[in-house]
Amino acid sequence: MTVAVYVAMYAGALLFLVGCLKRIYQYARTPFHLRWELYPVPHEQPDRARYGGSYFESGEWWLSPQAVHHRGDWTAMFREIVFLRGLWEFNPRLWLPSFLFHFGLYLSIVTAGLAIAGAAFGALIPGVVAGRMTADAFVIAGWTGATGILLVLAGSIWLLIRRATDATLKNYTKAGDIFNLTFFIAAFACLAYGFLGSTVNGASFEEIARGALRFDRGTHVGATAGLGLILVSALAAYIPFTHMSHFIAKYFTWHSVRWDDRRNARDGIVESKVAVSLRNRPTWAAAHVGADGKKSWAEIASANPAEEVRK
Amino acid sequence: MSHFTRLRDLSRSNREPVIHLDNEELMPLPAPLDDPAREHAWTPLSEQCVTRYECGLDDTCAVNIPQPKTAEEEKELVGRFLSGLDKLFDKQNNWTFLQPLLLTMEHCTGCQTCAESCHIFEASGFNELYRPTYRSEILRRLYFKYVRHGGLLSAWQHGNIRLNWPLVARLIELSYRCNLCRRCAQTCPIGCDNGLVAHELRKLFSQEMGIAARELHEQGSMLQLKAGSSTGMTAEIVKDNVDFIDEDISERTGIEVHTPWDVKGADVLLIHNAGEIMAWPENPGAFALILTMAGVNWTMSSELAGYDSINYGLWYDDAQFARVALKHVEAAKKLGVKQIIVGECGHAHKALCVTADRLLTGDFNIPRTSWLPLVRDIVMSGKIKFDPARNDFPVTLHDPCNMVRLMGVVEPQREIVRALCPQFREMEPHGVENYCCGGGSGFAIMSGNNFPDWRFHVAGRKKMEQILNAFADCIGPETPKYLCAPCSNCKGQFRDMLAYYDMWEQNRIMYGGLVELIVNAMVDVKPGFIEWEWR
Numbered sequence: 001m002t003v004a005v006y007v008a009m010y011a012g013a014l015l016f017l018v019g020c021l022k023r024i025y026q027y028a029r030t031p032f033h034l035r036w037e038l039y040p041v042p043h044e045q046p047d048r049a050r051y052g053g054s055y056f057e058s059g060e061w062w063l064s065p066q067a068v069h070h071r072g073d074w075t076a077m078f079r080e081i082v083f084l085r086g087l088w089e090f091n092p093r094l095w096l097p098s099f100l101f102h103f104g105l106y107l108s109i110v111t112a113g114l115a116i117a118g119a120a121f122g123a124l125i126p127g128v129v130a131g132r133m134t135a136d137a138f139v140i141a142g143w144t145g146a147t148g149i150l151l152v153l154a155g156s157i158w159l160l161i162r163r164a165t166d167a168t169l170k171n172y173t174k175a176g177d178i179f180n181l182t183f184f185i186a187a188f189a190c191l192a193y194g195f196l197g198s199t200v201n202g203a204s205f206e207e208i209a210r211g212a213l214r215f216d217r218g219t220h221v222g223a224t225a226g227l228g229l230i231l232v233s234a235l236a237a238y239i240p241f242t243h244m245s246h247f248i249a250k251y252f253t254w255h256s257v258r259w260d261d262r263r264n265a266r267d268g269i270v271e272s273k274v275a276v277s278l279r280n281r282p283t284w285a286a287a288h289v290g291a292d293g294k295k296s297w298a299e300i301a302s303a304n305p306a307e308e309v310r311k
Numbered sequence: 312m313s314h315f316t317r318l319r320d321l322s323r324s325n326r327e328p329v330i331h332l333d334n335e336e337l338m339p340l341p342a343p344l345d346d347p348a349r350e351h352a353w354t355p356l357s358e359q360c361v362t363r364y365e366c367g368l369d370d371t372c373a374v375n376i377p378q379p380k381t382a383e384e385e386k387e388l389v390g391r392f393l394s395g396l397d398k399l400f401d402k403q404n405n406w407t408f409l410q411p412l413l414l415t416m417e418h419c420t421g422c423q424t425c426a427e428s429c430h431i432f433e434a435s436g437f438n439e440l441y442r443p444t445y446r447s448e449i450l451r452r453l454y455f456k457y458v459r460h461g462g463l464l465s466a467w468q469h470g471n472i473r474l475n476w477p478l479v480a481r482l483i484e485l486s487y488r489c490n491l492c493r494r495c496a497q498t499c500p501i502g503c504d505n506g507l508v509a510h511e512l513r514k515l516f517s518q519e520m521g522i523a524a525r526e527l528h529e530q531g532s533m534l535q536l537k538a539g540s541s542t543g544m545t546a547e548i549v550k551d552n553v554d555f556i557d558e559d560i561s562e563r564t565g566i567e568v569h570t571p572w573d574v575k576g577a578d579v580l581l582i583h584n585a586g587e588i589m590a591w592p593e594n595p596g597a598f599a600l601i602l603t604m605a606g607v608n609w610t611m612s613s614e615l616a617g618y619d620s621i622n623y624g625l626w627y628d629d630a631q632f633a634r635v636a637l638k639h640v641e642a643a644k645k646l647g648v649k650q651i652i653v654g655e656c657g658h659a660h661k662a663l664c665v666t667a668d669r670l671l672t673g674d675f676n677i678p679r680t681s682w683l684p685l686v687r688d689i690v691m692s693g694k695i696k697f698d699p700a701r702n703d704f705p706v707t708l709h710d711p712c713n714m715v716r717l718m719g720v721v722e723p724q725r726e727i728v729r730a731l732c733p734q735f736r737e738m739e740p741h742g743v744e745n746y747c748c749g750g751g752s753g754f755a756i757m758s759g760n761n762f763p764d765w766r767f768h769v770a771g772r773k774k775m776e777q778i779l780n781a782f783a784d785c786i787g788p789e790t791p792k793y794l795c796a797p798c799s800n801c802k803g804q805f806r807d808m809l810a811y812y813d814m815w816e817q818n819r820i821m822y823g824g825l826v827e828l829i830v831n832a833m834v835d836v837k838p839g840f841i842e843w844e845w846r
């Protein structure tokens with residue numbers, strides 16, 4: 001069990017990373033698209049961002065450089081990521097289960113980070129102070145871990161019940177969605193039972209973290225806790241290949257679509273990207289488009305199908 | 312109550328409508344439209360329409376898709392659909408929107424946060440067919456099955472769908488049951504965009520299959536590229552009409568107005584929605600008066616499409632969109648003006664100032680902006696004297712989606728009405744959270760078959776509710792009220808919808824633009840510019 005847990009943890013982390021990079025690469029290399037922002041755009045001047053105004057509200061805006069208030073973006077992102085502001089505002093019924101679930105996940109990630117840092121710190125830096133810091137990290141990890149596990153469990157059970165009972169979701173709930181939530185419930189239930197249950201008899205979370213770092217086969221991982229760690233690792237590997245990787249998608253939907261109000265200044269970077277896009281060669285078949293796979297988009301845009309009809 | 316509409320209902324192989332709409336099931340309206348006597352029965356589709364065209368979606372028909380005669384024909388159409396579907400997710404073909412479309416396809420969690428923000432879904436009495444995610448979910452399943460070539464595992468993860476001609480035919484119609492207002496996108500916690508899905512579907516049908524609403528394509532962008540305007544007006548006719556408008560405005564206001572044409576090197580090229588010139592001539596007249604009095608160095612252009620800011624391609628076809636946008640900037644380039652200013656037309660604002668911003672390079676990259684900041688600055692500058700008492704009647708303001716939620720022009724119009732209209736009251740919600748008038752995405756000009764019944768009963772219903780609520784304290788016929796809609800398209804919808812519900816005759820609700828209110832309050836202008844006559 002111990003080796004299986006270590007292998008799963010490393011493989012899960014690796015696949016998670018590879019999957020995320022693949023997704024990021026997939027979206028980052030899509031072409032520079034037409035402007036399609038939605039207001040409010042939070043990096044507008046703060047007095048405008050409040051009601052959703054844009055620089056188009058000023059006369060002759062092109063005579064001054066575009067002001068971008070990054071703080072607005074950061075604040076909006078913080079509220080969205082930590083507090084799920086969008087759901088709070090537009091779907092309050094779903095906010096609590098979703099918040100429990102996501103906040104629990106954040107705490108679990110913090111726990112994993114603290115455990116890795118604590119184990120690595122303890123192994124690399126000997127001494128009393130380092131020892132105390134490592135111990136503190138594990139104490140905090142104990143609390144964040146326990147809270148995180150319980151919140152994820154509560155959130156995912158709640159979400160599953162909602163999926164199963166809300167008739168309006170009938171068209172939109174796939175077998176995969178039920179499976180995903182069940183997967184979370186199973187993984188975090190095992191963790192809860194394995195680490196927080198009253199009859200815990202295997203290695204503690206701290207010992208497993210230290211053991212995993214040194215690949216110490218002597219560490220005795222309890223069966224349920226081990227199963228929980230394997231399932232969580234499998235989940236981590238699985239998430240980037242599903243719609244649940246929306247934490248990546250959100251970066252692009254926010255920064256490259258909803259908030260992307262970059263102006264196309266003469267001879268600027270946007271203009272040069274546009275010039276590249278206009279070289280694409282479409283093959284759309286409708287006669288009025290006049291595409292043949294050879295003509296560029298710029299040539300198609302310069303043609304007038306109505307004139308040709310007139311000839 | 313209609314049965315619950317499943318996704319698979321769209322593939323039903325008969326031509327029976329998937330749903331029927333009943334007035335009793337629609338969202339109730341406040342007084343005076345809570346009176347059943349003021350409700351209209353739906354005009355049934357004609358026998359000819361039902362036997363000739365695909366009408367298998369609901370009780371109306373927007374696109375008039377001819378029914379294929381044979382199974383081979385159906386198969387061929389499905390093949391063309393599949394080929395278009397591939398192109399929708401291909402960089403060369405759809406660089407214009409590939410990224411947001413992919414993100415929407417791959418990351419919807421099905422949470423339905425977007426659903427209640429959609430005025431069409433709500434007004435229909437939450438009819439499942441009009442849920443913003445309904446059409447997106449169909450496209451999503453087709454994407455995973457036919458573009459990503461997903462097998463059983465994918466069907467298990469993303470759901471399955473049966474592709475046949477009835478599904479495609481219904482999907483064509485369903486892509487014309489969305490105003491593309493993107494209110495749903497604003498609320499999505501992931502950033503998915505169901506409005507974009509309708510847009511992309513329309514694009515697939517137009518650019519691959521040559522299928523689009525006639526009002527947008529043949530009578531819209533094609534006519535504009537041929538004659539110069541989707542109204543059919545050539546440059547000569549427009550100039551004649553504007554001459555007449557100048558005369559009329561000079562007489563009505565007592566101030567000499569002369570619209571300048573083709574002035575080389577002018578500061579401003581003003582492009583109106585040419586529909587204003589035909590249907591609401593006082594609007595371009597008021598513009599001419601304001602710019603003349605403020606001493607702006609401006610011009611209009613008689614180049615092809617240079618006098619009509621309409622760009623219907625924005626709603627259904629990227630190639631047509633780009634062509635018309637190019638014509639607009641070509642007109643400006645030819646005259647060597649410093650900037651293009653778009654008049655009171657919401658979609659023209661978004662098309663030319665925002666979306667086309669990623670199309671134009673070099674000499675074509677001419678500053679393009681809204682008329683509102685310029686006119687707000689004129690009004691606030693004190694150059695012209697105003698008497699707000701002349702506008703002392705209840706006024707409410709409609710926010711055109713394309714100008715507000717999709718472009719961020721929110722306050723200038725409010726600064727003007729707050730300064731000039733003592734009885735101004737907001738609709739709720741307003742600003743970037745506004746509701747579409749129900750005419751967005753081309754519906755305002757689509758009047759084939761019984762489509763207006765759907766447009767007023769469903770698409771415009773939420774806006775009607777907002778208008779009635781805004782005027783609730785003075786709804787009786789003794790008080791004339793002004794619904795200010797600074798957008799030609801929205802005005803078209805209001806003209807037809809208010810007439811449908813007899814709101815002028817019975818409740819004295821008039822609609823109009825914003826420049827009319829400005830001129831009406833000018834001290835130097837003869838009183839009574841707003842005539843309170845229905846048109």
Ligand code: SF4
Nearest residue numbers: 419420422423425499
């Ligand atoms: S589009 Fe967005 S809000 Fe709507 S169901 Fe999908 S994720 Fe939820």
Ligand code: SF4
Nearest residue numbers: 429489490493495506
């Ligand atoms: S874009 Fe507007 S009309 Fe279309 S689904 Fe979204 S909210 Fe409804």
